[in-house]
Amino acid sequence: MRLSRYFLPVQKETPAEAEIASHRLMLRAGMIRQASAGIYSWLPLGYKVLKKIEAIVHEEQQAAGAIPVLMPTIQSADLWRQSGRYDDYGAEMLRITDRGEREMLYGPTNEEQITEIAGFGIRSYRDLPRILYHIQWKFRDEVRPRFGVMRGREFLMKDAYSFDIDREGARRSYNRMFVSYLRTFERMGMKAIPMRADSGPIGGDMTHEFLILAETGESAVFLDRDLADLTLGDAAIDWEDADALQAIVDRYTASYARTDDTHEAAVFEKEVPEERRLTARGIEAGHIFYFGTKYSKPLNATVTTPDGTNVPFESGSYGIGVSRLPGAIIEASHDDRGIVWPEAVAPFEVAVINLRQGDAAADGACEDLHGKLTAAGLDVLYDDRDERAGAKFATIDLIGIPWKVVVGPRGLKEGVVELVSRRTGETETLTPDAAINRLAALYGRA
RNA sequence: CGGAGCGUGGCGCAGCCUGGUAGCGCACCUGUUUUGGGUACAGGGGGUCGCAGGUUCGAAUCCUGCCGCUCCGACCA
Numbered sequence: 001m002r003l004s005r006y007f008l009p010v011q012k013e014t015p016a017e018a019e020i021a022s023h024r025l026m027l028r029a030g031m032i033r034q035a036s037a038g039i040y041s042w043l044p045l046g047y048k049v050l051k052k053i054e055a056i057v058h059e060e061q062q063a064a065g066a067i068p069v070l071m072p073t074i075q076s077a078d079l080w081r082q083s084g085r086y087d088d089y090g091a092e093m094l095r096i097t098d099r100g101e102r103e104m105l106y107g108p109t110n111e112e113q114i115t116e117i118a119g120f121g122i123r124s125y126r127d128l129p130r131i132l133y134h135i136q137w138k139f140r141d142e143v144r145p146r147f148g149v150m151r152g153r154e155f156l157m158k159d160a161y162s163f164d165i166d167r168e169g170a171r172r173s174y175n176r177m178f179v180s181y182l183r184t185f186e187r188m189g190m191k192a193i194p195m196r197a198d199s200g201p202i203g204g205d206m207t208h209e210f211l212i213l214a215e216t217g218e219s220a221v222f223l224d225r226d227l228a229d230l231t232l233g234d235a236a237i238d239w240e241d242a243d244a245l246q247a248i249v250d251r252y253t254a255s256y257a258r259t260d261d262t263h264e265a266a267v268f269e270k271e272v273p274e275e276r277r278l279t280a281r282g283i284e285a286g287h288i289f290y291f292g293t294k295y296s297k298p299l300n301a302t303v304t305t306p307d308g309t310n311v312p313f314e315s316g317s318y319g320i321g322v323s324r325l326p327g328a329i330i331e332a333s334h335d336d337r338g339i340v341w342p343e344a345v346a347p348f349e350v351a352v353i354n355l356r357q358g359d360a361a362a363d364g365a366c367e368d369l370h371g372k373l374t375a376a377g378l379d380v381l382y383d384d385r386d387e388r389a390g391a392k393f394a395t396i397d398l399i400g401i402p403w404k405v406v407v408g409p410r411g412l413k414e415g416v417v418e419l420v421s422r423r424t425g426e427t428e429t430l431t432p433d434a435a436i437n438r439l440a441a442l443y444g445r446a
Numbered sequence: 447c448g449g450a451g452c453g454u455g456g457c458g459c460a461g462c463c464u465g466g467u468a469g470c471g472c473a474c475c476u477g478u479u480u481u482g483g484g485u486a487c488a489g490g491g492g493g494u495c496g497c498a499g500g501u502u503c504g505a506a507u508c509c510u511g512c513c514g515c516u517c518c519g520a521c522c523a
Contacts, residue, residue, distance in 0.1 A: 011456085016459090144447090284522095357481095389484095393482090
């Protein structure tokens with residue numbers, strides 16, 4: 001992509017309303033534009049990041065055995081009356097009346113809908129277990145939207161729902177999603193730590209929040225430092241091996257990790273040696289919980305057991321705040337010049353910077369690099385604007401492209417260009433062809 | 447929902463107190479200049495001053511009502 005033909009409205013100055021780094025940077029980098037309080041348009045750069053994140057979530061959900069569906073944003077009030085939540089939800093629910101005076105709502109979540117669907121499509125224990133999920137826009141009429149996409153009113157969410165015949169089955173489904181979340185966040189270059197969440201009226205130990213550590217996080221977190229160093233790495237997961245999954249879950253839940261909601265200082269101090277006690281802040285990126293028959297009972301969604309009786313589903317729900325992740329990732333990864341994207345979610349994988357636009361040698365070398373990098377399967381942004389070098393560096397660093405290939409007449413006389421890492425600033429001087437090979441290898445496109 | 451603010455060109459702001467032809471910086475356009483980390487100079491375009499009423503010879507400015515947005519708190523993915 002040539003920057004001169006792209007749509008990238010970057011801004012030098014920070015809009016007054018943006019308080020935290022991610023909001024500020026997303027506005028300045030031209031990723032989003034506010035439409036009204038807590039509601040945003042996603043501009044090309046932001047949209048690319050959102051789609052990359054969404055793609056990773058899709059892949060990892062399906063790898064873990066979840067099946068994609070798509071439910072509507074507008075729902076009828078009927079099911080919500082059956083579950084009793086139409087009144088419980090209160091003013092956070094956006095209510096709409098259609099032309100026939102029917103009460104509708106813009107869905108804040110989909111438990112009722114999916115339970116109705118599962119009740120219709122799943123009749124026998126032979127059809128279980130199943131996990132269905134979708135990635136869809138939701139609306140919650142927050143009292144106070146803030147922090148840009150981190151706490152909008154309209155937001156994109158992945159929500160999965162598991163259906164099992166008993167609690168043991170539900171635990172296996174829960175574990176699948178638990179491990180899937182570890183993989184999902186790790187692939188995005190993030191450290192998300194599962195923490196014991198408030199279990200509410202259902203009780204039990206099957207509810208965790210996944211927190212991305214960041215200084216500006218909304219929650220205070222308390223954990224055993226060892227947890228922050230755990231990684232799954234590239235190890236293959238056998239999703240059919242319930243014991244193996246349980247072992248991973250056990251490993252990640254063995255040590256103390258809680259948010260301020262459930263934190264107990266005395267327990268923390270008893271369970272974690274002082275030198276390993278880590279107090280930090282985190283952003284909630286995912287939340288999984290088991291809710292049993294909370295919806296299947298009132299909605300009368302049942303399956304037939306081997307002995308011929310009908311029982312309501314045992315279910316859990318598993319959310320990831322997809323549209324808040326770009327913000328969360330920026331909170332965890334930025335510096336004073338701008339965003340520092342992890343490679344897996346960067347809007348472009350490499351930027352080509354022409355230091356002297358209009359110089360025949362520089363123009364030619366950049367065109368050539370742009371073409372060859374693209375042919376190698378890389379997503380390239382070529383800054384071909386008629387701007388000074390400084391302006392180009394400032395823009396590319398602001399929008400956080402992980403790698404820059406810097407091309408100027410001076411280097412070209414020696415037959416070299418520079419390859420610069422956004423994260424470390426490390427600069428490597430090499431021939432254009434070597435730069436292409438290095439980048440292809442870095443991104444696994446060689 | 448309690449408390450506090452703010453709405454003046456795309457962005458950041460001044461002007462309002464004390465009513466009298468709407469300004470500055472950035473961005474944008476033209477030209478010259480410069481050219482390896484946001485060049486410099488000159489010229490230029492763009493604003494129903496959030497909306498509606500009122501007071502006044504005259505309202506961005508004073509009064510009333512409404513709308514929008516933001517911040518702190520409580521709440522939440």
